[in-house]
Structure formats: structure tokens, C-alpha cells
Amino acid sequence: MDIRQSSRSADSADELVGGPFAVIESDPGVFTTLLHKLGVRGLEVTEIYDIEPWATDHLNPHGLIFCYMCSNTEETNTGEIEDEDAERVWFANQLSDDACASHALLNVLLNCPHVDLGEELRELQVATAEMSPVMRGLGVSGSRFIRDAHNSLASRKGPPAKKRKTTASPSKADNDDHLQEQYHFIGYVPAHGKVWELDGLQHTAIEVGELDSEPGSGPSTKGWMNVVRPALRMKMHVYMASESDHVRYNLLAIVDEKYLCASDELEMRKRERQALERRLQEAYPEGWADKVSDVLLASAAEAFTTSLRPSTEGLPFAADFGARKMDRDLEILDMAVRKLPEAWNACVEAALAAKVVVEEEIAKARETQTDHIKRTFDYEPFITQFIMCMHDEGLLEAAMSRGTIKDDDAQEPVVKTPAKRAGRRRRRRDV
Incomplete structure (x- = not known):
């Protein structure tokens, strides 16, 4: 594992956690590509549009990832919870901003015993088996292999810039610029006879319910969707669209690769x-x-x-x-x-x-x-060079003047610009 130690006290925390993670989309194709980049074989991610048995039972999912839009004011549970069963679950705390997608995916995958994780994740699982959730979180955040796989799916090419946290509230004039949709990912997985909710911002894994046992073989994961379904309904009810005009959550399932x-x-x-x-x-x-x-x-x-x-x-x-x-x-x-x-x-x-x-x-x-x-290709060099070539050929001014009209009063060409949208487009960000 690549966990960097810092000798400078001012940046010791950032250096220990590792480099920054980029924002990635809650899209099944993105998560499937992330699985492949992490070395996982035989699995893919698909989106579920309903949690009723007819929509989920035929998929036989290994785990679920619930993505929802949250607010800055949501609190996390940092209290000490004594749960001996939760200690057997592989669970890592999220210590890096915007890393919740990879954390949710790893928290699910590393609790699936029959999944081909690949060499890198298998080594991570073995090396962190006896560690606390915090130390496992350091192992994930400090892993260059995981961070590079995650950041390769960002919508902009190149490593994301480090962000400095601040508690200062933005002024009213800056409200639009700071208006962001903050998304968070949590996992659900059956393990050790129970179904668990794995939220990297919580102190430990949270028990959802117990699995049914089969005679002579112990707990079975076949009916685990029946256990998690009530918890998902509660989550969906809380994060249903209210004042916004779009759904504030989506549900992804980790399933066997159909191909x-x-x-x-x-x-x-x-x-x-x-x-x-x-x-x-x-x-x-x-x-x-x-x-x-x-x-x-x-x-x-x-x-x-x-x-x-x-x-x-x-x-x-x-x-x-x-x-x-x-x-x-x-x-x-x-x-x-x-x-x-x-x-x-x-x-x-x-x-x-x-x-x-x-x-x-x-x-x-x-x-x-x-x-x-x-999503990941950097078009900026091409666009820059294209504009420079148009300028060198004397075509840029002609192209810009095509959408102009004459103002009778000013007798000056006025460039027509599209009307501004009501309100700024909100940026999306994972927490």
C-alpha cells in the first residue's frame, strides 16, 4: 500500500491521507469501468429502477450502492458503537473528499467471498484484515493504484487540484457560485449472517437485519434483498424529490457480468x-x-x-x-x-x-x-489550436460576426447572445 508519511506538520494530515480524489458520476458504466480498472473480474454494475422482487430477484446482486443528494448540514455518526458482529465486516472509513464512490464499492466488494478481486485488492484485503476502519480508510485513500483508477474516470483530464477546507459561509453574492449538489454513496451487502449498511462517513458498519438460515448450511444470502428492501424504502422516502424537479437518488447493483x-x-x-x-x-x-x-x-x-x-x-x-x-x-x-x-x-x-x-x-x-x-478526453488543446488557426487565417472575426445584428440607434454591430438561464447550473460534487 502506498501510504505517504509527511515530515511537515502543516500538511501532515493531507499527506497521510494521500492525494485528492476527483468527482465521478453515479453511472453504471462508470462504475463498471472502475471495477475493471481495479482488477475485478466477472462483475458489472447495473442500475435498478425498482426494488420490488420482480425487478431485483433475477439479478442476484452481490451488493448494492445507494447514491443520494445530501446537504451540508447532514451529520455523521462518530460515536463509539460496540458491535462484535460489525468487527467481522470489512469496513473502511472515508477520509478523503469525493472518494465515497470508491469507498462504497470497496466496502461491498471486500465482503464478497466468491468474487475475483484481482491481485491489488486481494493484497489490500489481506493487509488490512486486522486493522480498524480508520486505518483501512488510510490504506484506501493512500493507495495510488485505487486513486489513479478512480481519477481516470473524472470528467476532466488530469489530476484534481487539492482543495482547502473552510468553515466560512459564502456571502450572498457568492451563493450561486457555491451552490453545489453534494452526492454521497453508501453500500449494502450480506455478510456473516446479516445485511449491513456501509457508510464511510459513519463510525462502523450498521446492521440492517439478519439473514434466514437454511437447515444444515447456516445463513443464506439468497433472500437478502427481502431484508434490505424496507431499509431502502425508508432511504428513498427521505430523499424523494421535494422542491427540486429531479430524483435525488439512484440505486446501483453489483451483479455477475452478463457477457x-x-x-x-x-x-x-x-x-x-x-x-x-x-x-x-x-x-x-x-x-x-x-x-x-x-x-x-x-x-x-x-x-x-x-x-x-x-x-x-x-x-x-x-x-x-x-x-x-x-x-x-x-x-x-x-x-x-x-x-x-x-x-x-x-x-x-x-x-x-x-x-x-x-x-x-x-x-x-x-x-x-x-x-x-x-468524458475523459481533454479537448482544450484542440479547441485552442483550432481558434489560433482560424485567427491566423483571418477567419475568426468573420465567424464571430455571423451572429451579429445592426442596432439602428448605435449603428454598431451588436452580438446576439443567448439569454441567461434562470439561475446558475448547479455543480455536482460527491461528499
Whole structure:
């Protein structure tokens, strides 16, 4: 871990916490990109628009991140709370401004035992296992790897400037300039038989409720959404839109990556098809094409091909892929001949469905990458050079005068400017 120690007493606190964190958007694509930059495999972030079972249960989320707009006057709980169960939860306090997005994400991920965290986060988890929430917060804030991954998603290129805190109230004239939407992120995760609320500004993890136990296997995380749902309803009620004209919160879910699942499904169908066609060839040496669906036979040439992978076998992602393939091969070897054509039809149909999901995920990934480039690319040098070139060619004044009109009284060209919006656009900031 990169925790910098300072020899100067004036800046010792800032140096100990580490460099500044930038503001990032509460967008599922941004969080998914952050997961990948942190080295986490097999997961993505999606937005949930309803917390009812029909909207969440099919997702099987590993954890949730609740983003809400808060005010400067909200208080945090800094009192000592004795909770032995909370001590088993990996929880880090937020010690850096605007780092709440990464803190909420890490507080959830490092409590998910079956998630592939990657080398860097696994080392952080092991190194901070016996530390207090404050020391874990120092480990997160002082990690250059985490900070660089976080800041790479900021809307402006380059490291953010250090901010100096002040308790002075802005004057009335400066109210518009200081009017900011302050957003905060908190996590929810099932761990150690309970559901926990993980707010980096609180002293410790907060228990939401207990999980149901299964006979012989202890607490299960399958129904954890039923436990967290009442707490989410309360949060949403508190932060519902009031005087503003927009929703003041959104909910993100950390789920298994759909592309990996769909890609493995398609790869499994490729191998299943080969095994079935070998059996069909043995059972019908004179030809088996007339035994299967004509429509599916015509579609089979394209059903197993995607824009990224050919119809030949590719590398799977799941660790248990080989074991599942062997089980399926044994099923096909024991299958009755009369059932082989039906199984081949079902295989092609499943491949077509998997291909649709794969292509949708590829398109979504391309769109996310495009948005990331648009958000983080620094256009200022290009714009500056473009204006300089227009000036050198004598085109700048002509371009600026295109939107001018004549004032009859002053006989001077008056540049038309758009009317100012009522009120300044409020800036968004994480706390």
C-alpha cells in the first residue's frame, strides 16, 4: 500500500491521507469501468429502477450502492458503537473528499467471498484484515493504484487540484457560485449472517437485519434483498424529490457480468453441437439433415458466430466450464437416438438466444467505452489550436460576426447572445 508519511506538520494530515480524489458520476458504466480498472473480474454494475422482487430477484446482486443528494448540514455518526458482529465486516472509513464512490464499492466488494478481486485488492484485503476502519480508510485513500483508477474516470483530464477546507459561509453574492449538489454513496451487502449498511462517513458498519438460515448450511444470502428492501424504502422516502424537479437518488447493483455468462453459454453450445452431430452421423450414416428443423439448419451457420468470436471453439471464462462440459458429453453419449434431433434443435435455439445477449453486451461495452473517452478526453488543446488557426487565417472575426445584428440607434454591430438561464447550473460534487 502506498501510504505517504509527511515530515511537515502543516500538511501532515493531507499527506497521510494521500492525494485528492476527483468527482465521478453515479453511472453504471462508470462504475463498471472502475471495477475493471481495479482488477475485478466477472462483475458489472447495473442500475435498478425498482426494488420490488420482480425487478431485483433475477439479478442476484452481490451488493448494492445507494447514491443520494445530501446537504451540508447532514451529520455523521462518530460515536463509539460496540458491535462484535460489525468487527467481522470489512469496513473502511472515508477520509478523503469525493472518494465515497470508491469507498462504497470497496466496502461491498471486500465482503464478497466468491468474487475475483484481482491481485491489488486481494493484497489490500489481506493487509488490512486486522486493522480498524480508520486505518483501512488510510490504506484506501493512500493507495495510488485505487486513486489513479478512480481519477481516470473524472470528467476532466488530469489530476484534481487539492482543495482547502473552510468553515466560512459564502456571502450572498457568492451563493450561486457555491451552490453545489453534494452526492454521497453508501453500500449494502450480506455478510456473516446479516445485511449491513456501509457508510464511510459513519463510525462502523450498521446492521440492517439478519439473514434466514437454511437447515444444515447456516445463513443464506439468497433472500437478502427481502431484508434490505424496507431499509431502502425508508432511504428513498427521505430523499424523494421535494422542491427540486429531479430524483435525488439512484440505486446501483453489483451483479455477475452478463457477457461472460452469455459467452460461456455460447461456447458450451458449440461443443454440445459437435458432440450431437457426431452421434447423429453415427446413427444416420446416410445423412441426418432431414431429421432436424429446416429453419434451424439454415440458421446454424450463423448461430454460433459473434462479432468478436468465430464459430470455432474459443476460450471460456468460468472455472467449472470443463466439468460442466464433461457432464453434458456423458449425457449425449447416453442419449437415445430418437432424442438426438430434438436435442440438436434445442442446442441451436439456445445458441441463437445466447448470441443475442452476447451481441447486446458487446454493443453496450462499446457505448460505455465511447462515453468514457468523451468524458475523459481533454479537448482544450484542440479547441485552442483550432481558434489560433482560424485567427491566423483571418477567419475568426468573420465567424464571430455571423451572429451579429445592426442596432439602428448605435449603428454598431451588436452580438446576439443567448439569454441567461434562470439561475446558475448547479455543480455536482460527491461528499
